[in-house]
Amino acid sequence: MAENKATIILLSGDMDxxxxxxxxxxxxxxxxxxxxxxxxxWGINAIRKDTLTGKSFMARMLGLLNRGGLRRLNPSKFSFGGMGRWMFSKMMVDKGVASLEELRETMIDLDVHLLACKMSMDVMEITPEDLIDEVEGVVGVAKMIKEAASSSIQLFI
Amino acid sequence: MAENKATIILLSGDMDxxxxxxxxxxxxxxxxxxxxxxxxxWGINAIRKDTLTGKSFMARMLGLLNRGGLRRLNPSKFSFGGMGRWMFSKMMVDKGVASLEELRETMIDLDVHLLACKMSMDVMEITPEDLIDEVEGVVGVAKMIKEAASSSIQLFI
Amino acid sequence: MAENKATIILLSGDMDxxxxxxxxxxxxxxxxxxxxxxxxxWGINAIRKDTLTGKSFMARMLGLLNRGGLRRLNPSKFSFGGMGRWMFSKMMVDKGVASLEELRETMIDLDVHLLACKMSMDVMEITPEDLIDEVEGVVGVAKMIKEAASSSIQLFI
Structure with a gap:
């Protein structure tokens, strides 16, 4: 049965x-x-501390390419080596829109549950210590399915 | 409660x-x-008139990059500076598939509600006059959540 | 009414x-x-045999660009002309994660219904013979809407 719940599956690491x-x-x-x-x-980047992770060559290489932390996300279009990110951030500040950091704080204040996918973390060699402290848990796909199935809103982003 | 409703959140401006x-x-x-x-x-482009918008330097720059109107959308792959768009459009015409313009007309004929996100419009300095006349309203995220929560289909595209 | 069903609409052909x-x-x-x-x-590639298809110049050109088969999918980021695909695949094998081929086998064993979009196949000149044998049918959007509307999980990927 659909309850008054919303589940968002965040795979993307694009800023927008x-x-x-x-x-x-x-x-x-x-x-x-x-x-x-x-x-x-890539969505794990949205809940990562701003540090390099992973010990194997593969993980280090992926870590280099895939630097964590909200301040390093680029939009899905018009990246221009970081220029697009700067332009978007500036326009949002100019228009009084909350930054990603502020939005994340608001989510936490509103008791949004932040969960990380166990398999993604294993593959990318990200440890729970690499995530921000407010992440409630590292869980498998079964838990996600269970949440989504009982939610009246489920979105894949 | 899920009603006989469908809500589509369109963030992408990719043709496909x-x-x-x-x-x-x-x-x-x-x-x-x-x-x-x-x-x-970027989904706002799907309901924009084919004009340049925004007055500030930022908005003009974004406007230049992000030209509105259905005829300017590129597919998410194989863009080739517009070549992919031409190829897809041609194949669709050859196969008797409706064009984006025709599909939009059909949606309007079938009373699909077209809504624009207020915050996106503020950030990109798009005004209601820049949108096609059939757009029903410029609304906030709260309205979208309300629609999605009572829909039996909700998709993020 | 939402039943104990899940419907996934797969448009993407990105490996991740x-x-x-x-x-x-x-x-x-x-x-x-x-x-x-x-x-x-592009999601049709996930259920295609590994062959070139289409007879017209357009379809052949698209077929060349859009080579089918699970082994040819690239991740949505860090493609590097196939390098990213190799790197991801290697990390997944190293971590004991199932390959795409194994996952597809598991889906089939678990009676997941694999359906192909008729319009996409027409446009890309892909025939039912080009698809793996386990595909249950080639259907229109009406069938997909019907499935999604009665599912408690519907996701667009």
Whole structure:
């Protein structure tokens, strides 16, 4: 049965999509919905501390390419080696829109559940210590399916 | 409670994804579902008139990069500076598939609700006058959450 | 009414997104949900035999660009002309994660319904013979809407 819940599966690490995920999660939580953001693949960057991780050559190489932390996300278009990110951030600040960091704080204040995908973390050699402290848990796909199946909103971003 | 409604959140401005969104919305409306397409970020291009917008340097620069109008959308792959768009459009015409313009007309005929995201419009300095006349309103995320939560189909594209 | 069903609309042909779709479908089926993966556009590659298709110049050109088969998918980021694919595959093998081929086998074993979008196949001149034998049918958007509307999980990937 669908309950008053929202589940967002965040695979993307693109700035605009992480932004959309955070805005939707904040909106759902503000509307009184029990809201979960399940971060997988590149989406893990949205809940990572700003550090390099992984010990193997593969993981180090992926870590170099895939630097964590909200301040390093590029939009899905018009990246221009970071120029697009700067342009978007500046326009959002100019228009009084909350930054990704502020939105994440608001999500946490509104008790949005932040979960990380266990398999993605294993593959990318990211440890729980690499994630921000507010992440509630590192879980498998079964837990995510269970949440999504009982939610009245489920979105894959 | 899930009603006989469909809500599509269209963030992408890629030709293939806009196409998918329009086809799904048309199909849902044709099946008797009360259907809403909520356009945000690049998805706003799918409901824009074909004009340059924004007054500040930032908005003009973004406007130049992000030219509105259905005829300017590129597929998410094989763009080749517009070549991919031409190729796809040609194949679709050859196969008797409706164009994006025709699909949008059909959506409007089937009373699909076209909504624009207020925050995206503020950030990109797009005004209601820049949108096609059939757009029903410029709304916030709270309205979108409310629609999605009561829909039996909700998709993020 | 939402039944114990999951419907995944797979438009993407990116390796990471196909992977996510297969993992979610496998997880949903393992949890006892009646699960359908509806493949459209690039997602058709996830259920194609590894052959070139299409007879017209357009279709041949698209076929050349859009080589089918699971072994040819690239991740949505860090493609490096196939290097990213190799790196991801290697890390997944190293970590004991199932390959795309193994996941597809598991989906089939768990009776996940694999469907192909008729319109996409027409446009790309892909015939039913080009698809793997386990595909249950080539269907229109109306069938997909019907499945999604009665599912408690619907995701667009």
């Amino acid at each position: 999509k992480v932004f959309a995920a955070f805005i939707i999660a904040t909106g759902a939580a503000a509307a009184g919905m029990d809201t979960t953001v399940f971060c997988t693949f | 994804k806009v196409f998918a969104a329009f086809i799904i919305a048309t199909g849902a409306a044709a099946a008797g579902m009360d259907t809403t397409v909520f356009c945000t970020f | 997104k196909v992977f996510a779709a297969f993992i979610i479908a496998t997880g949903a089926a393992a949890a006892g949900m009646d699960t359908t993966v509806f493949c459209t556009f």
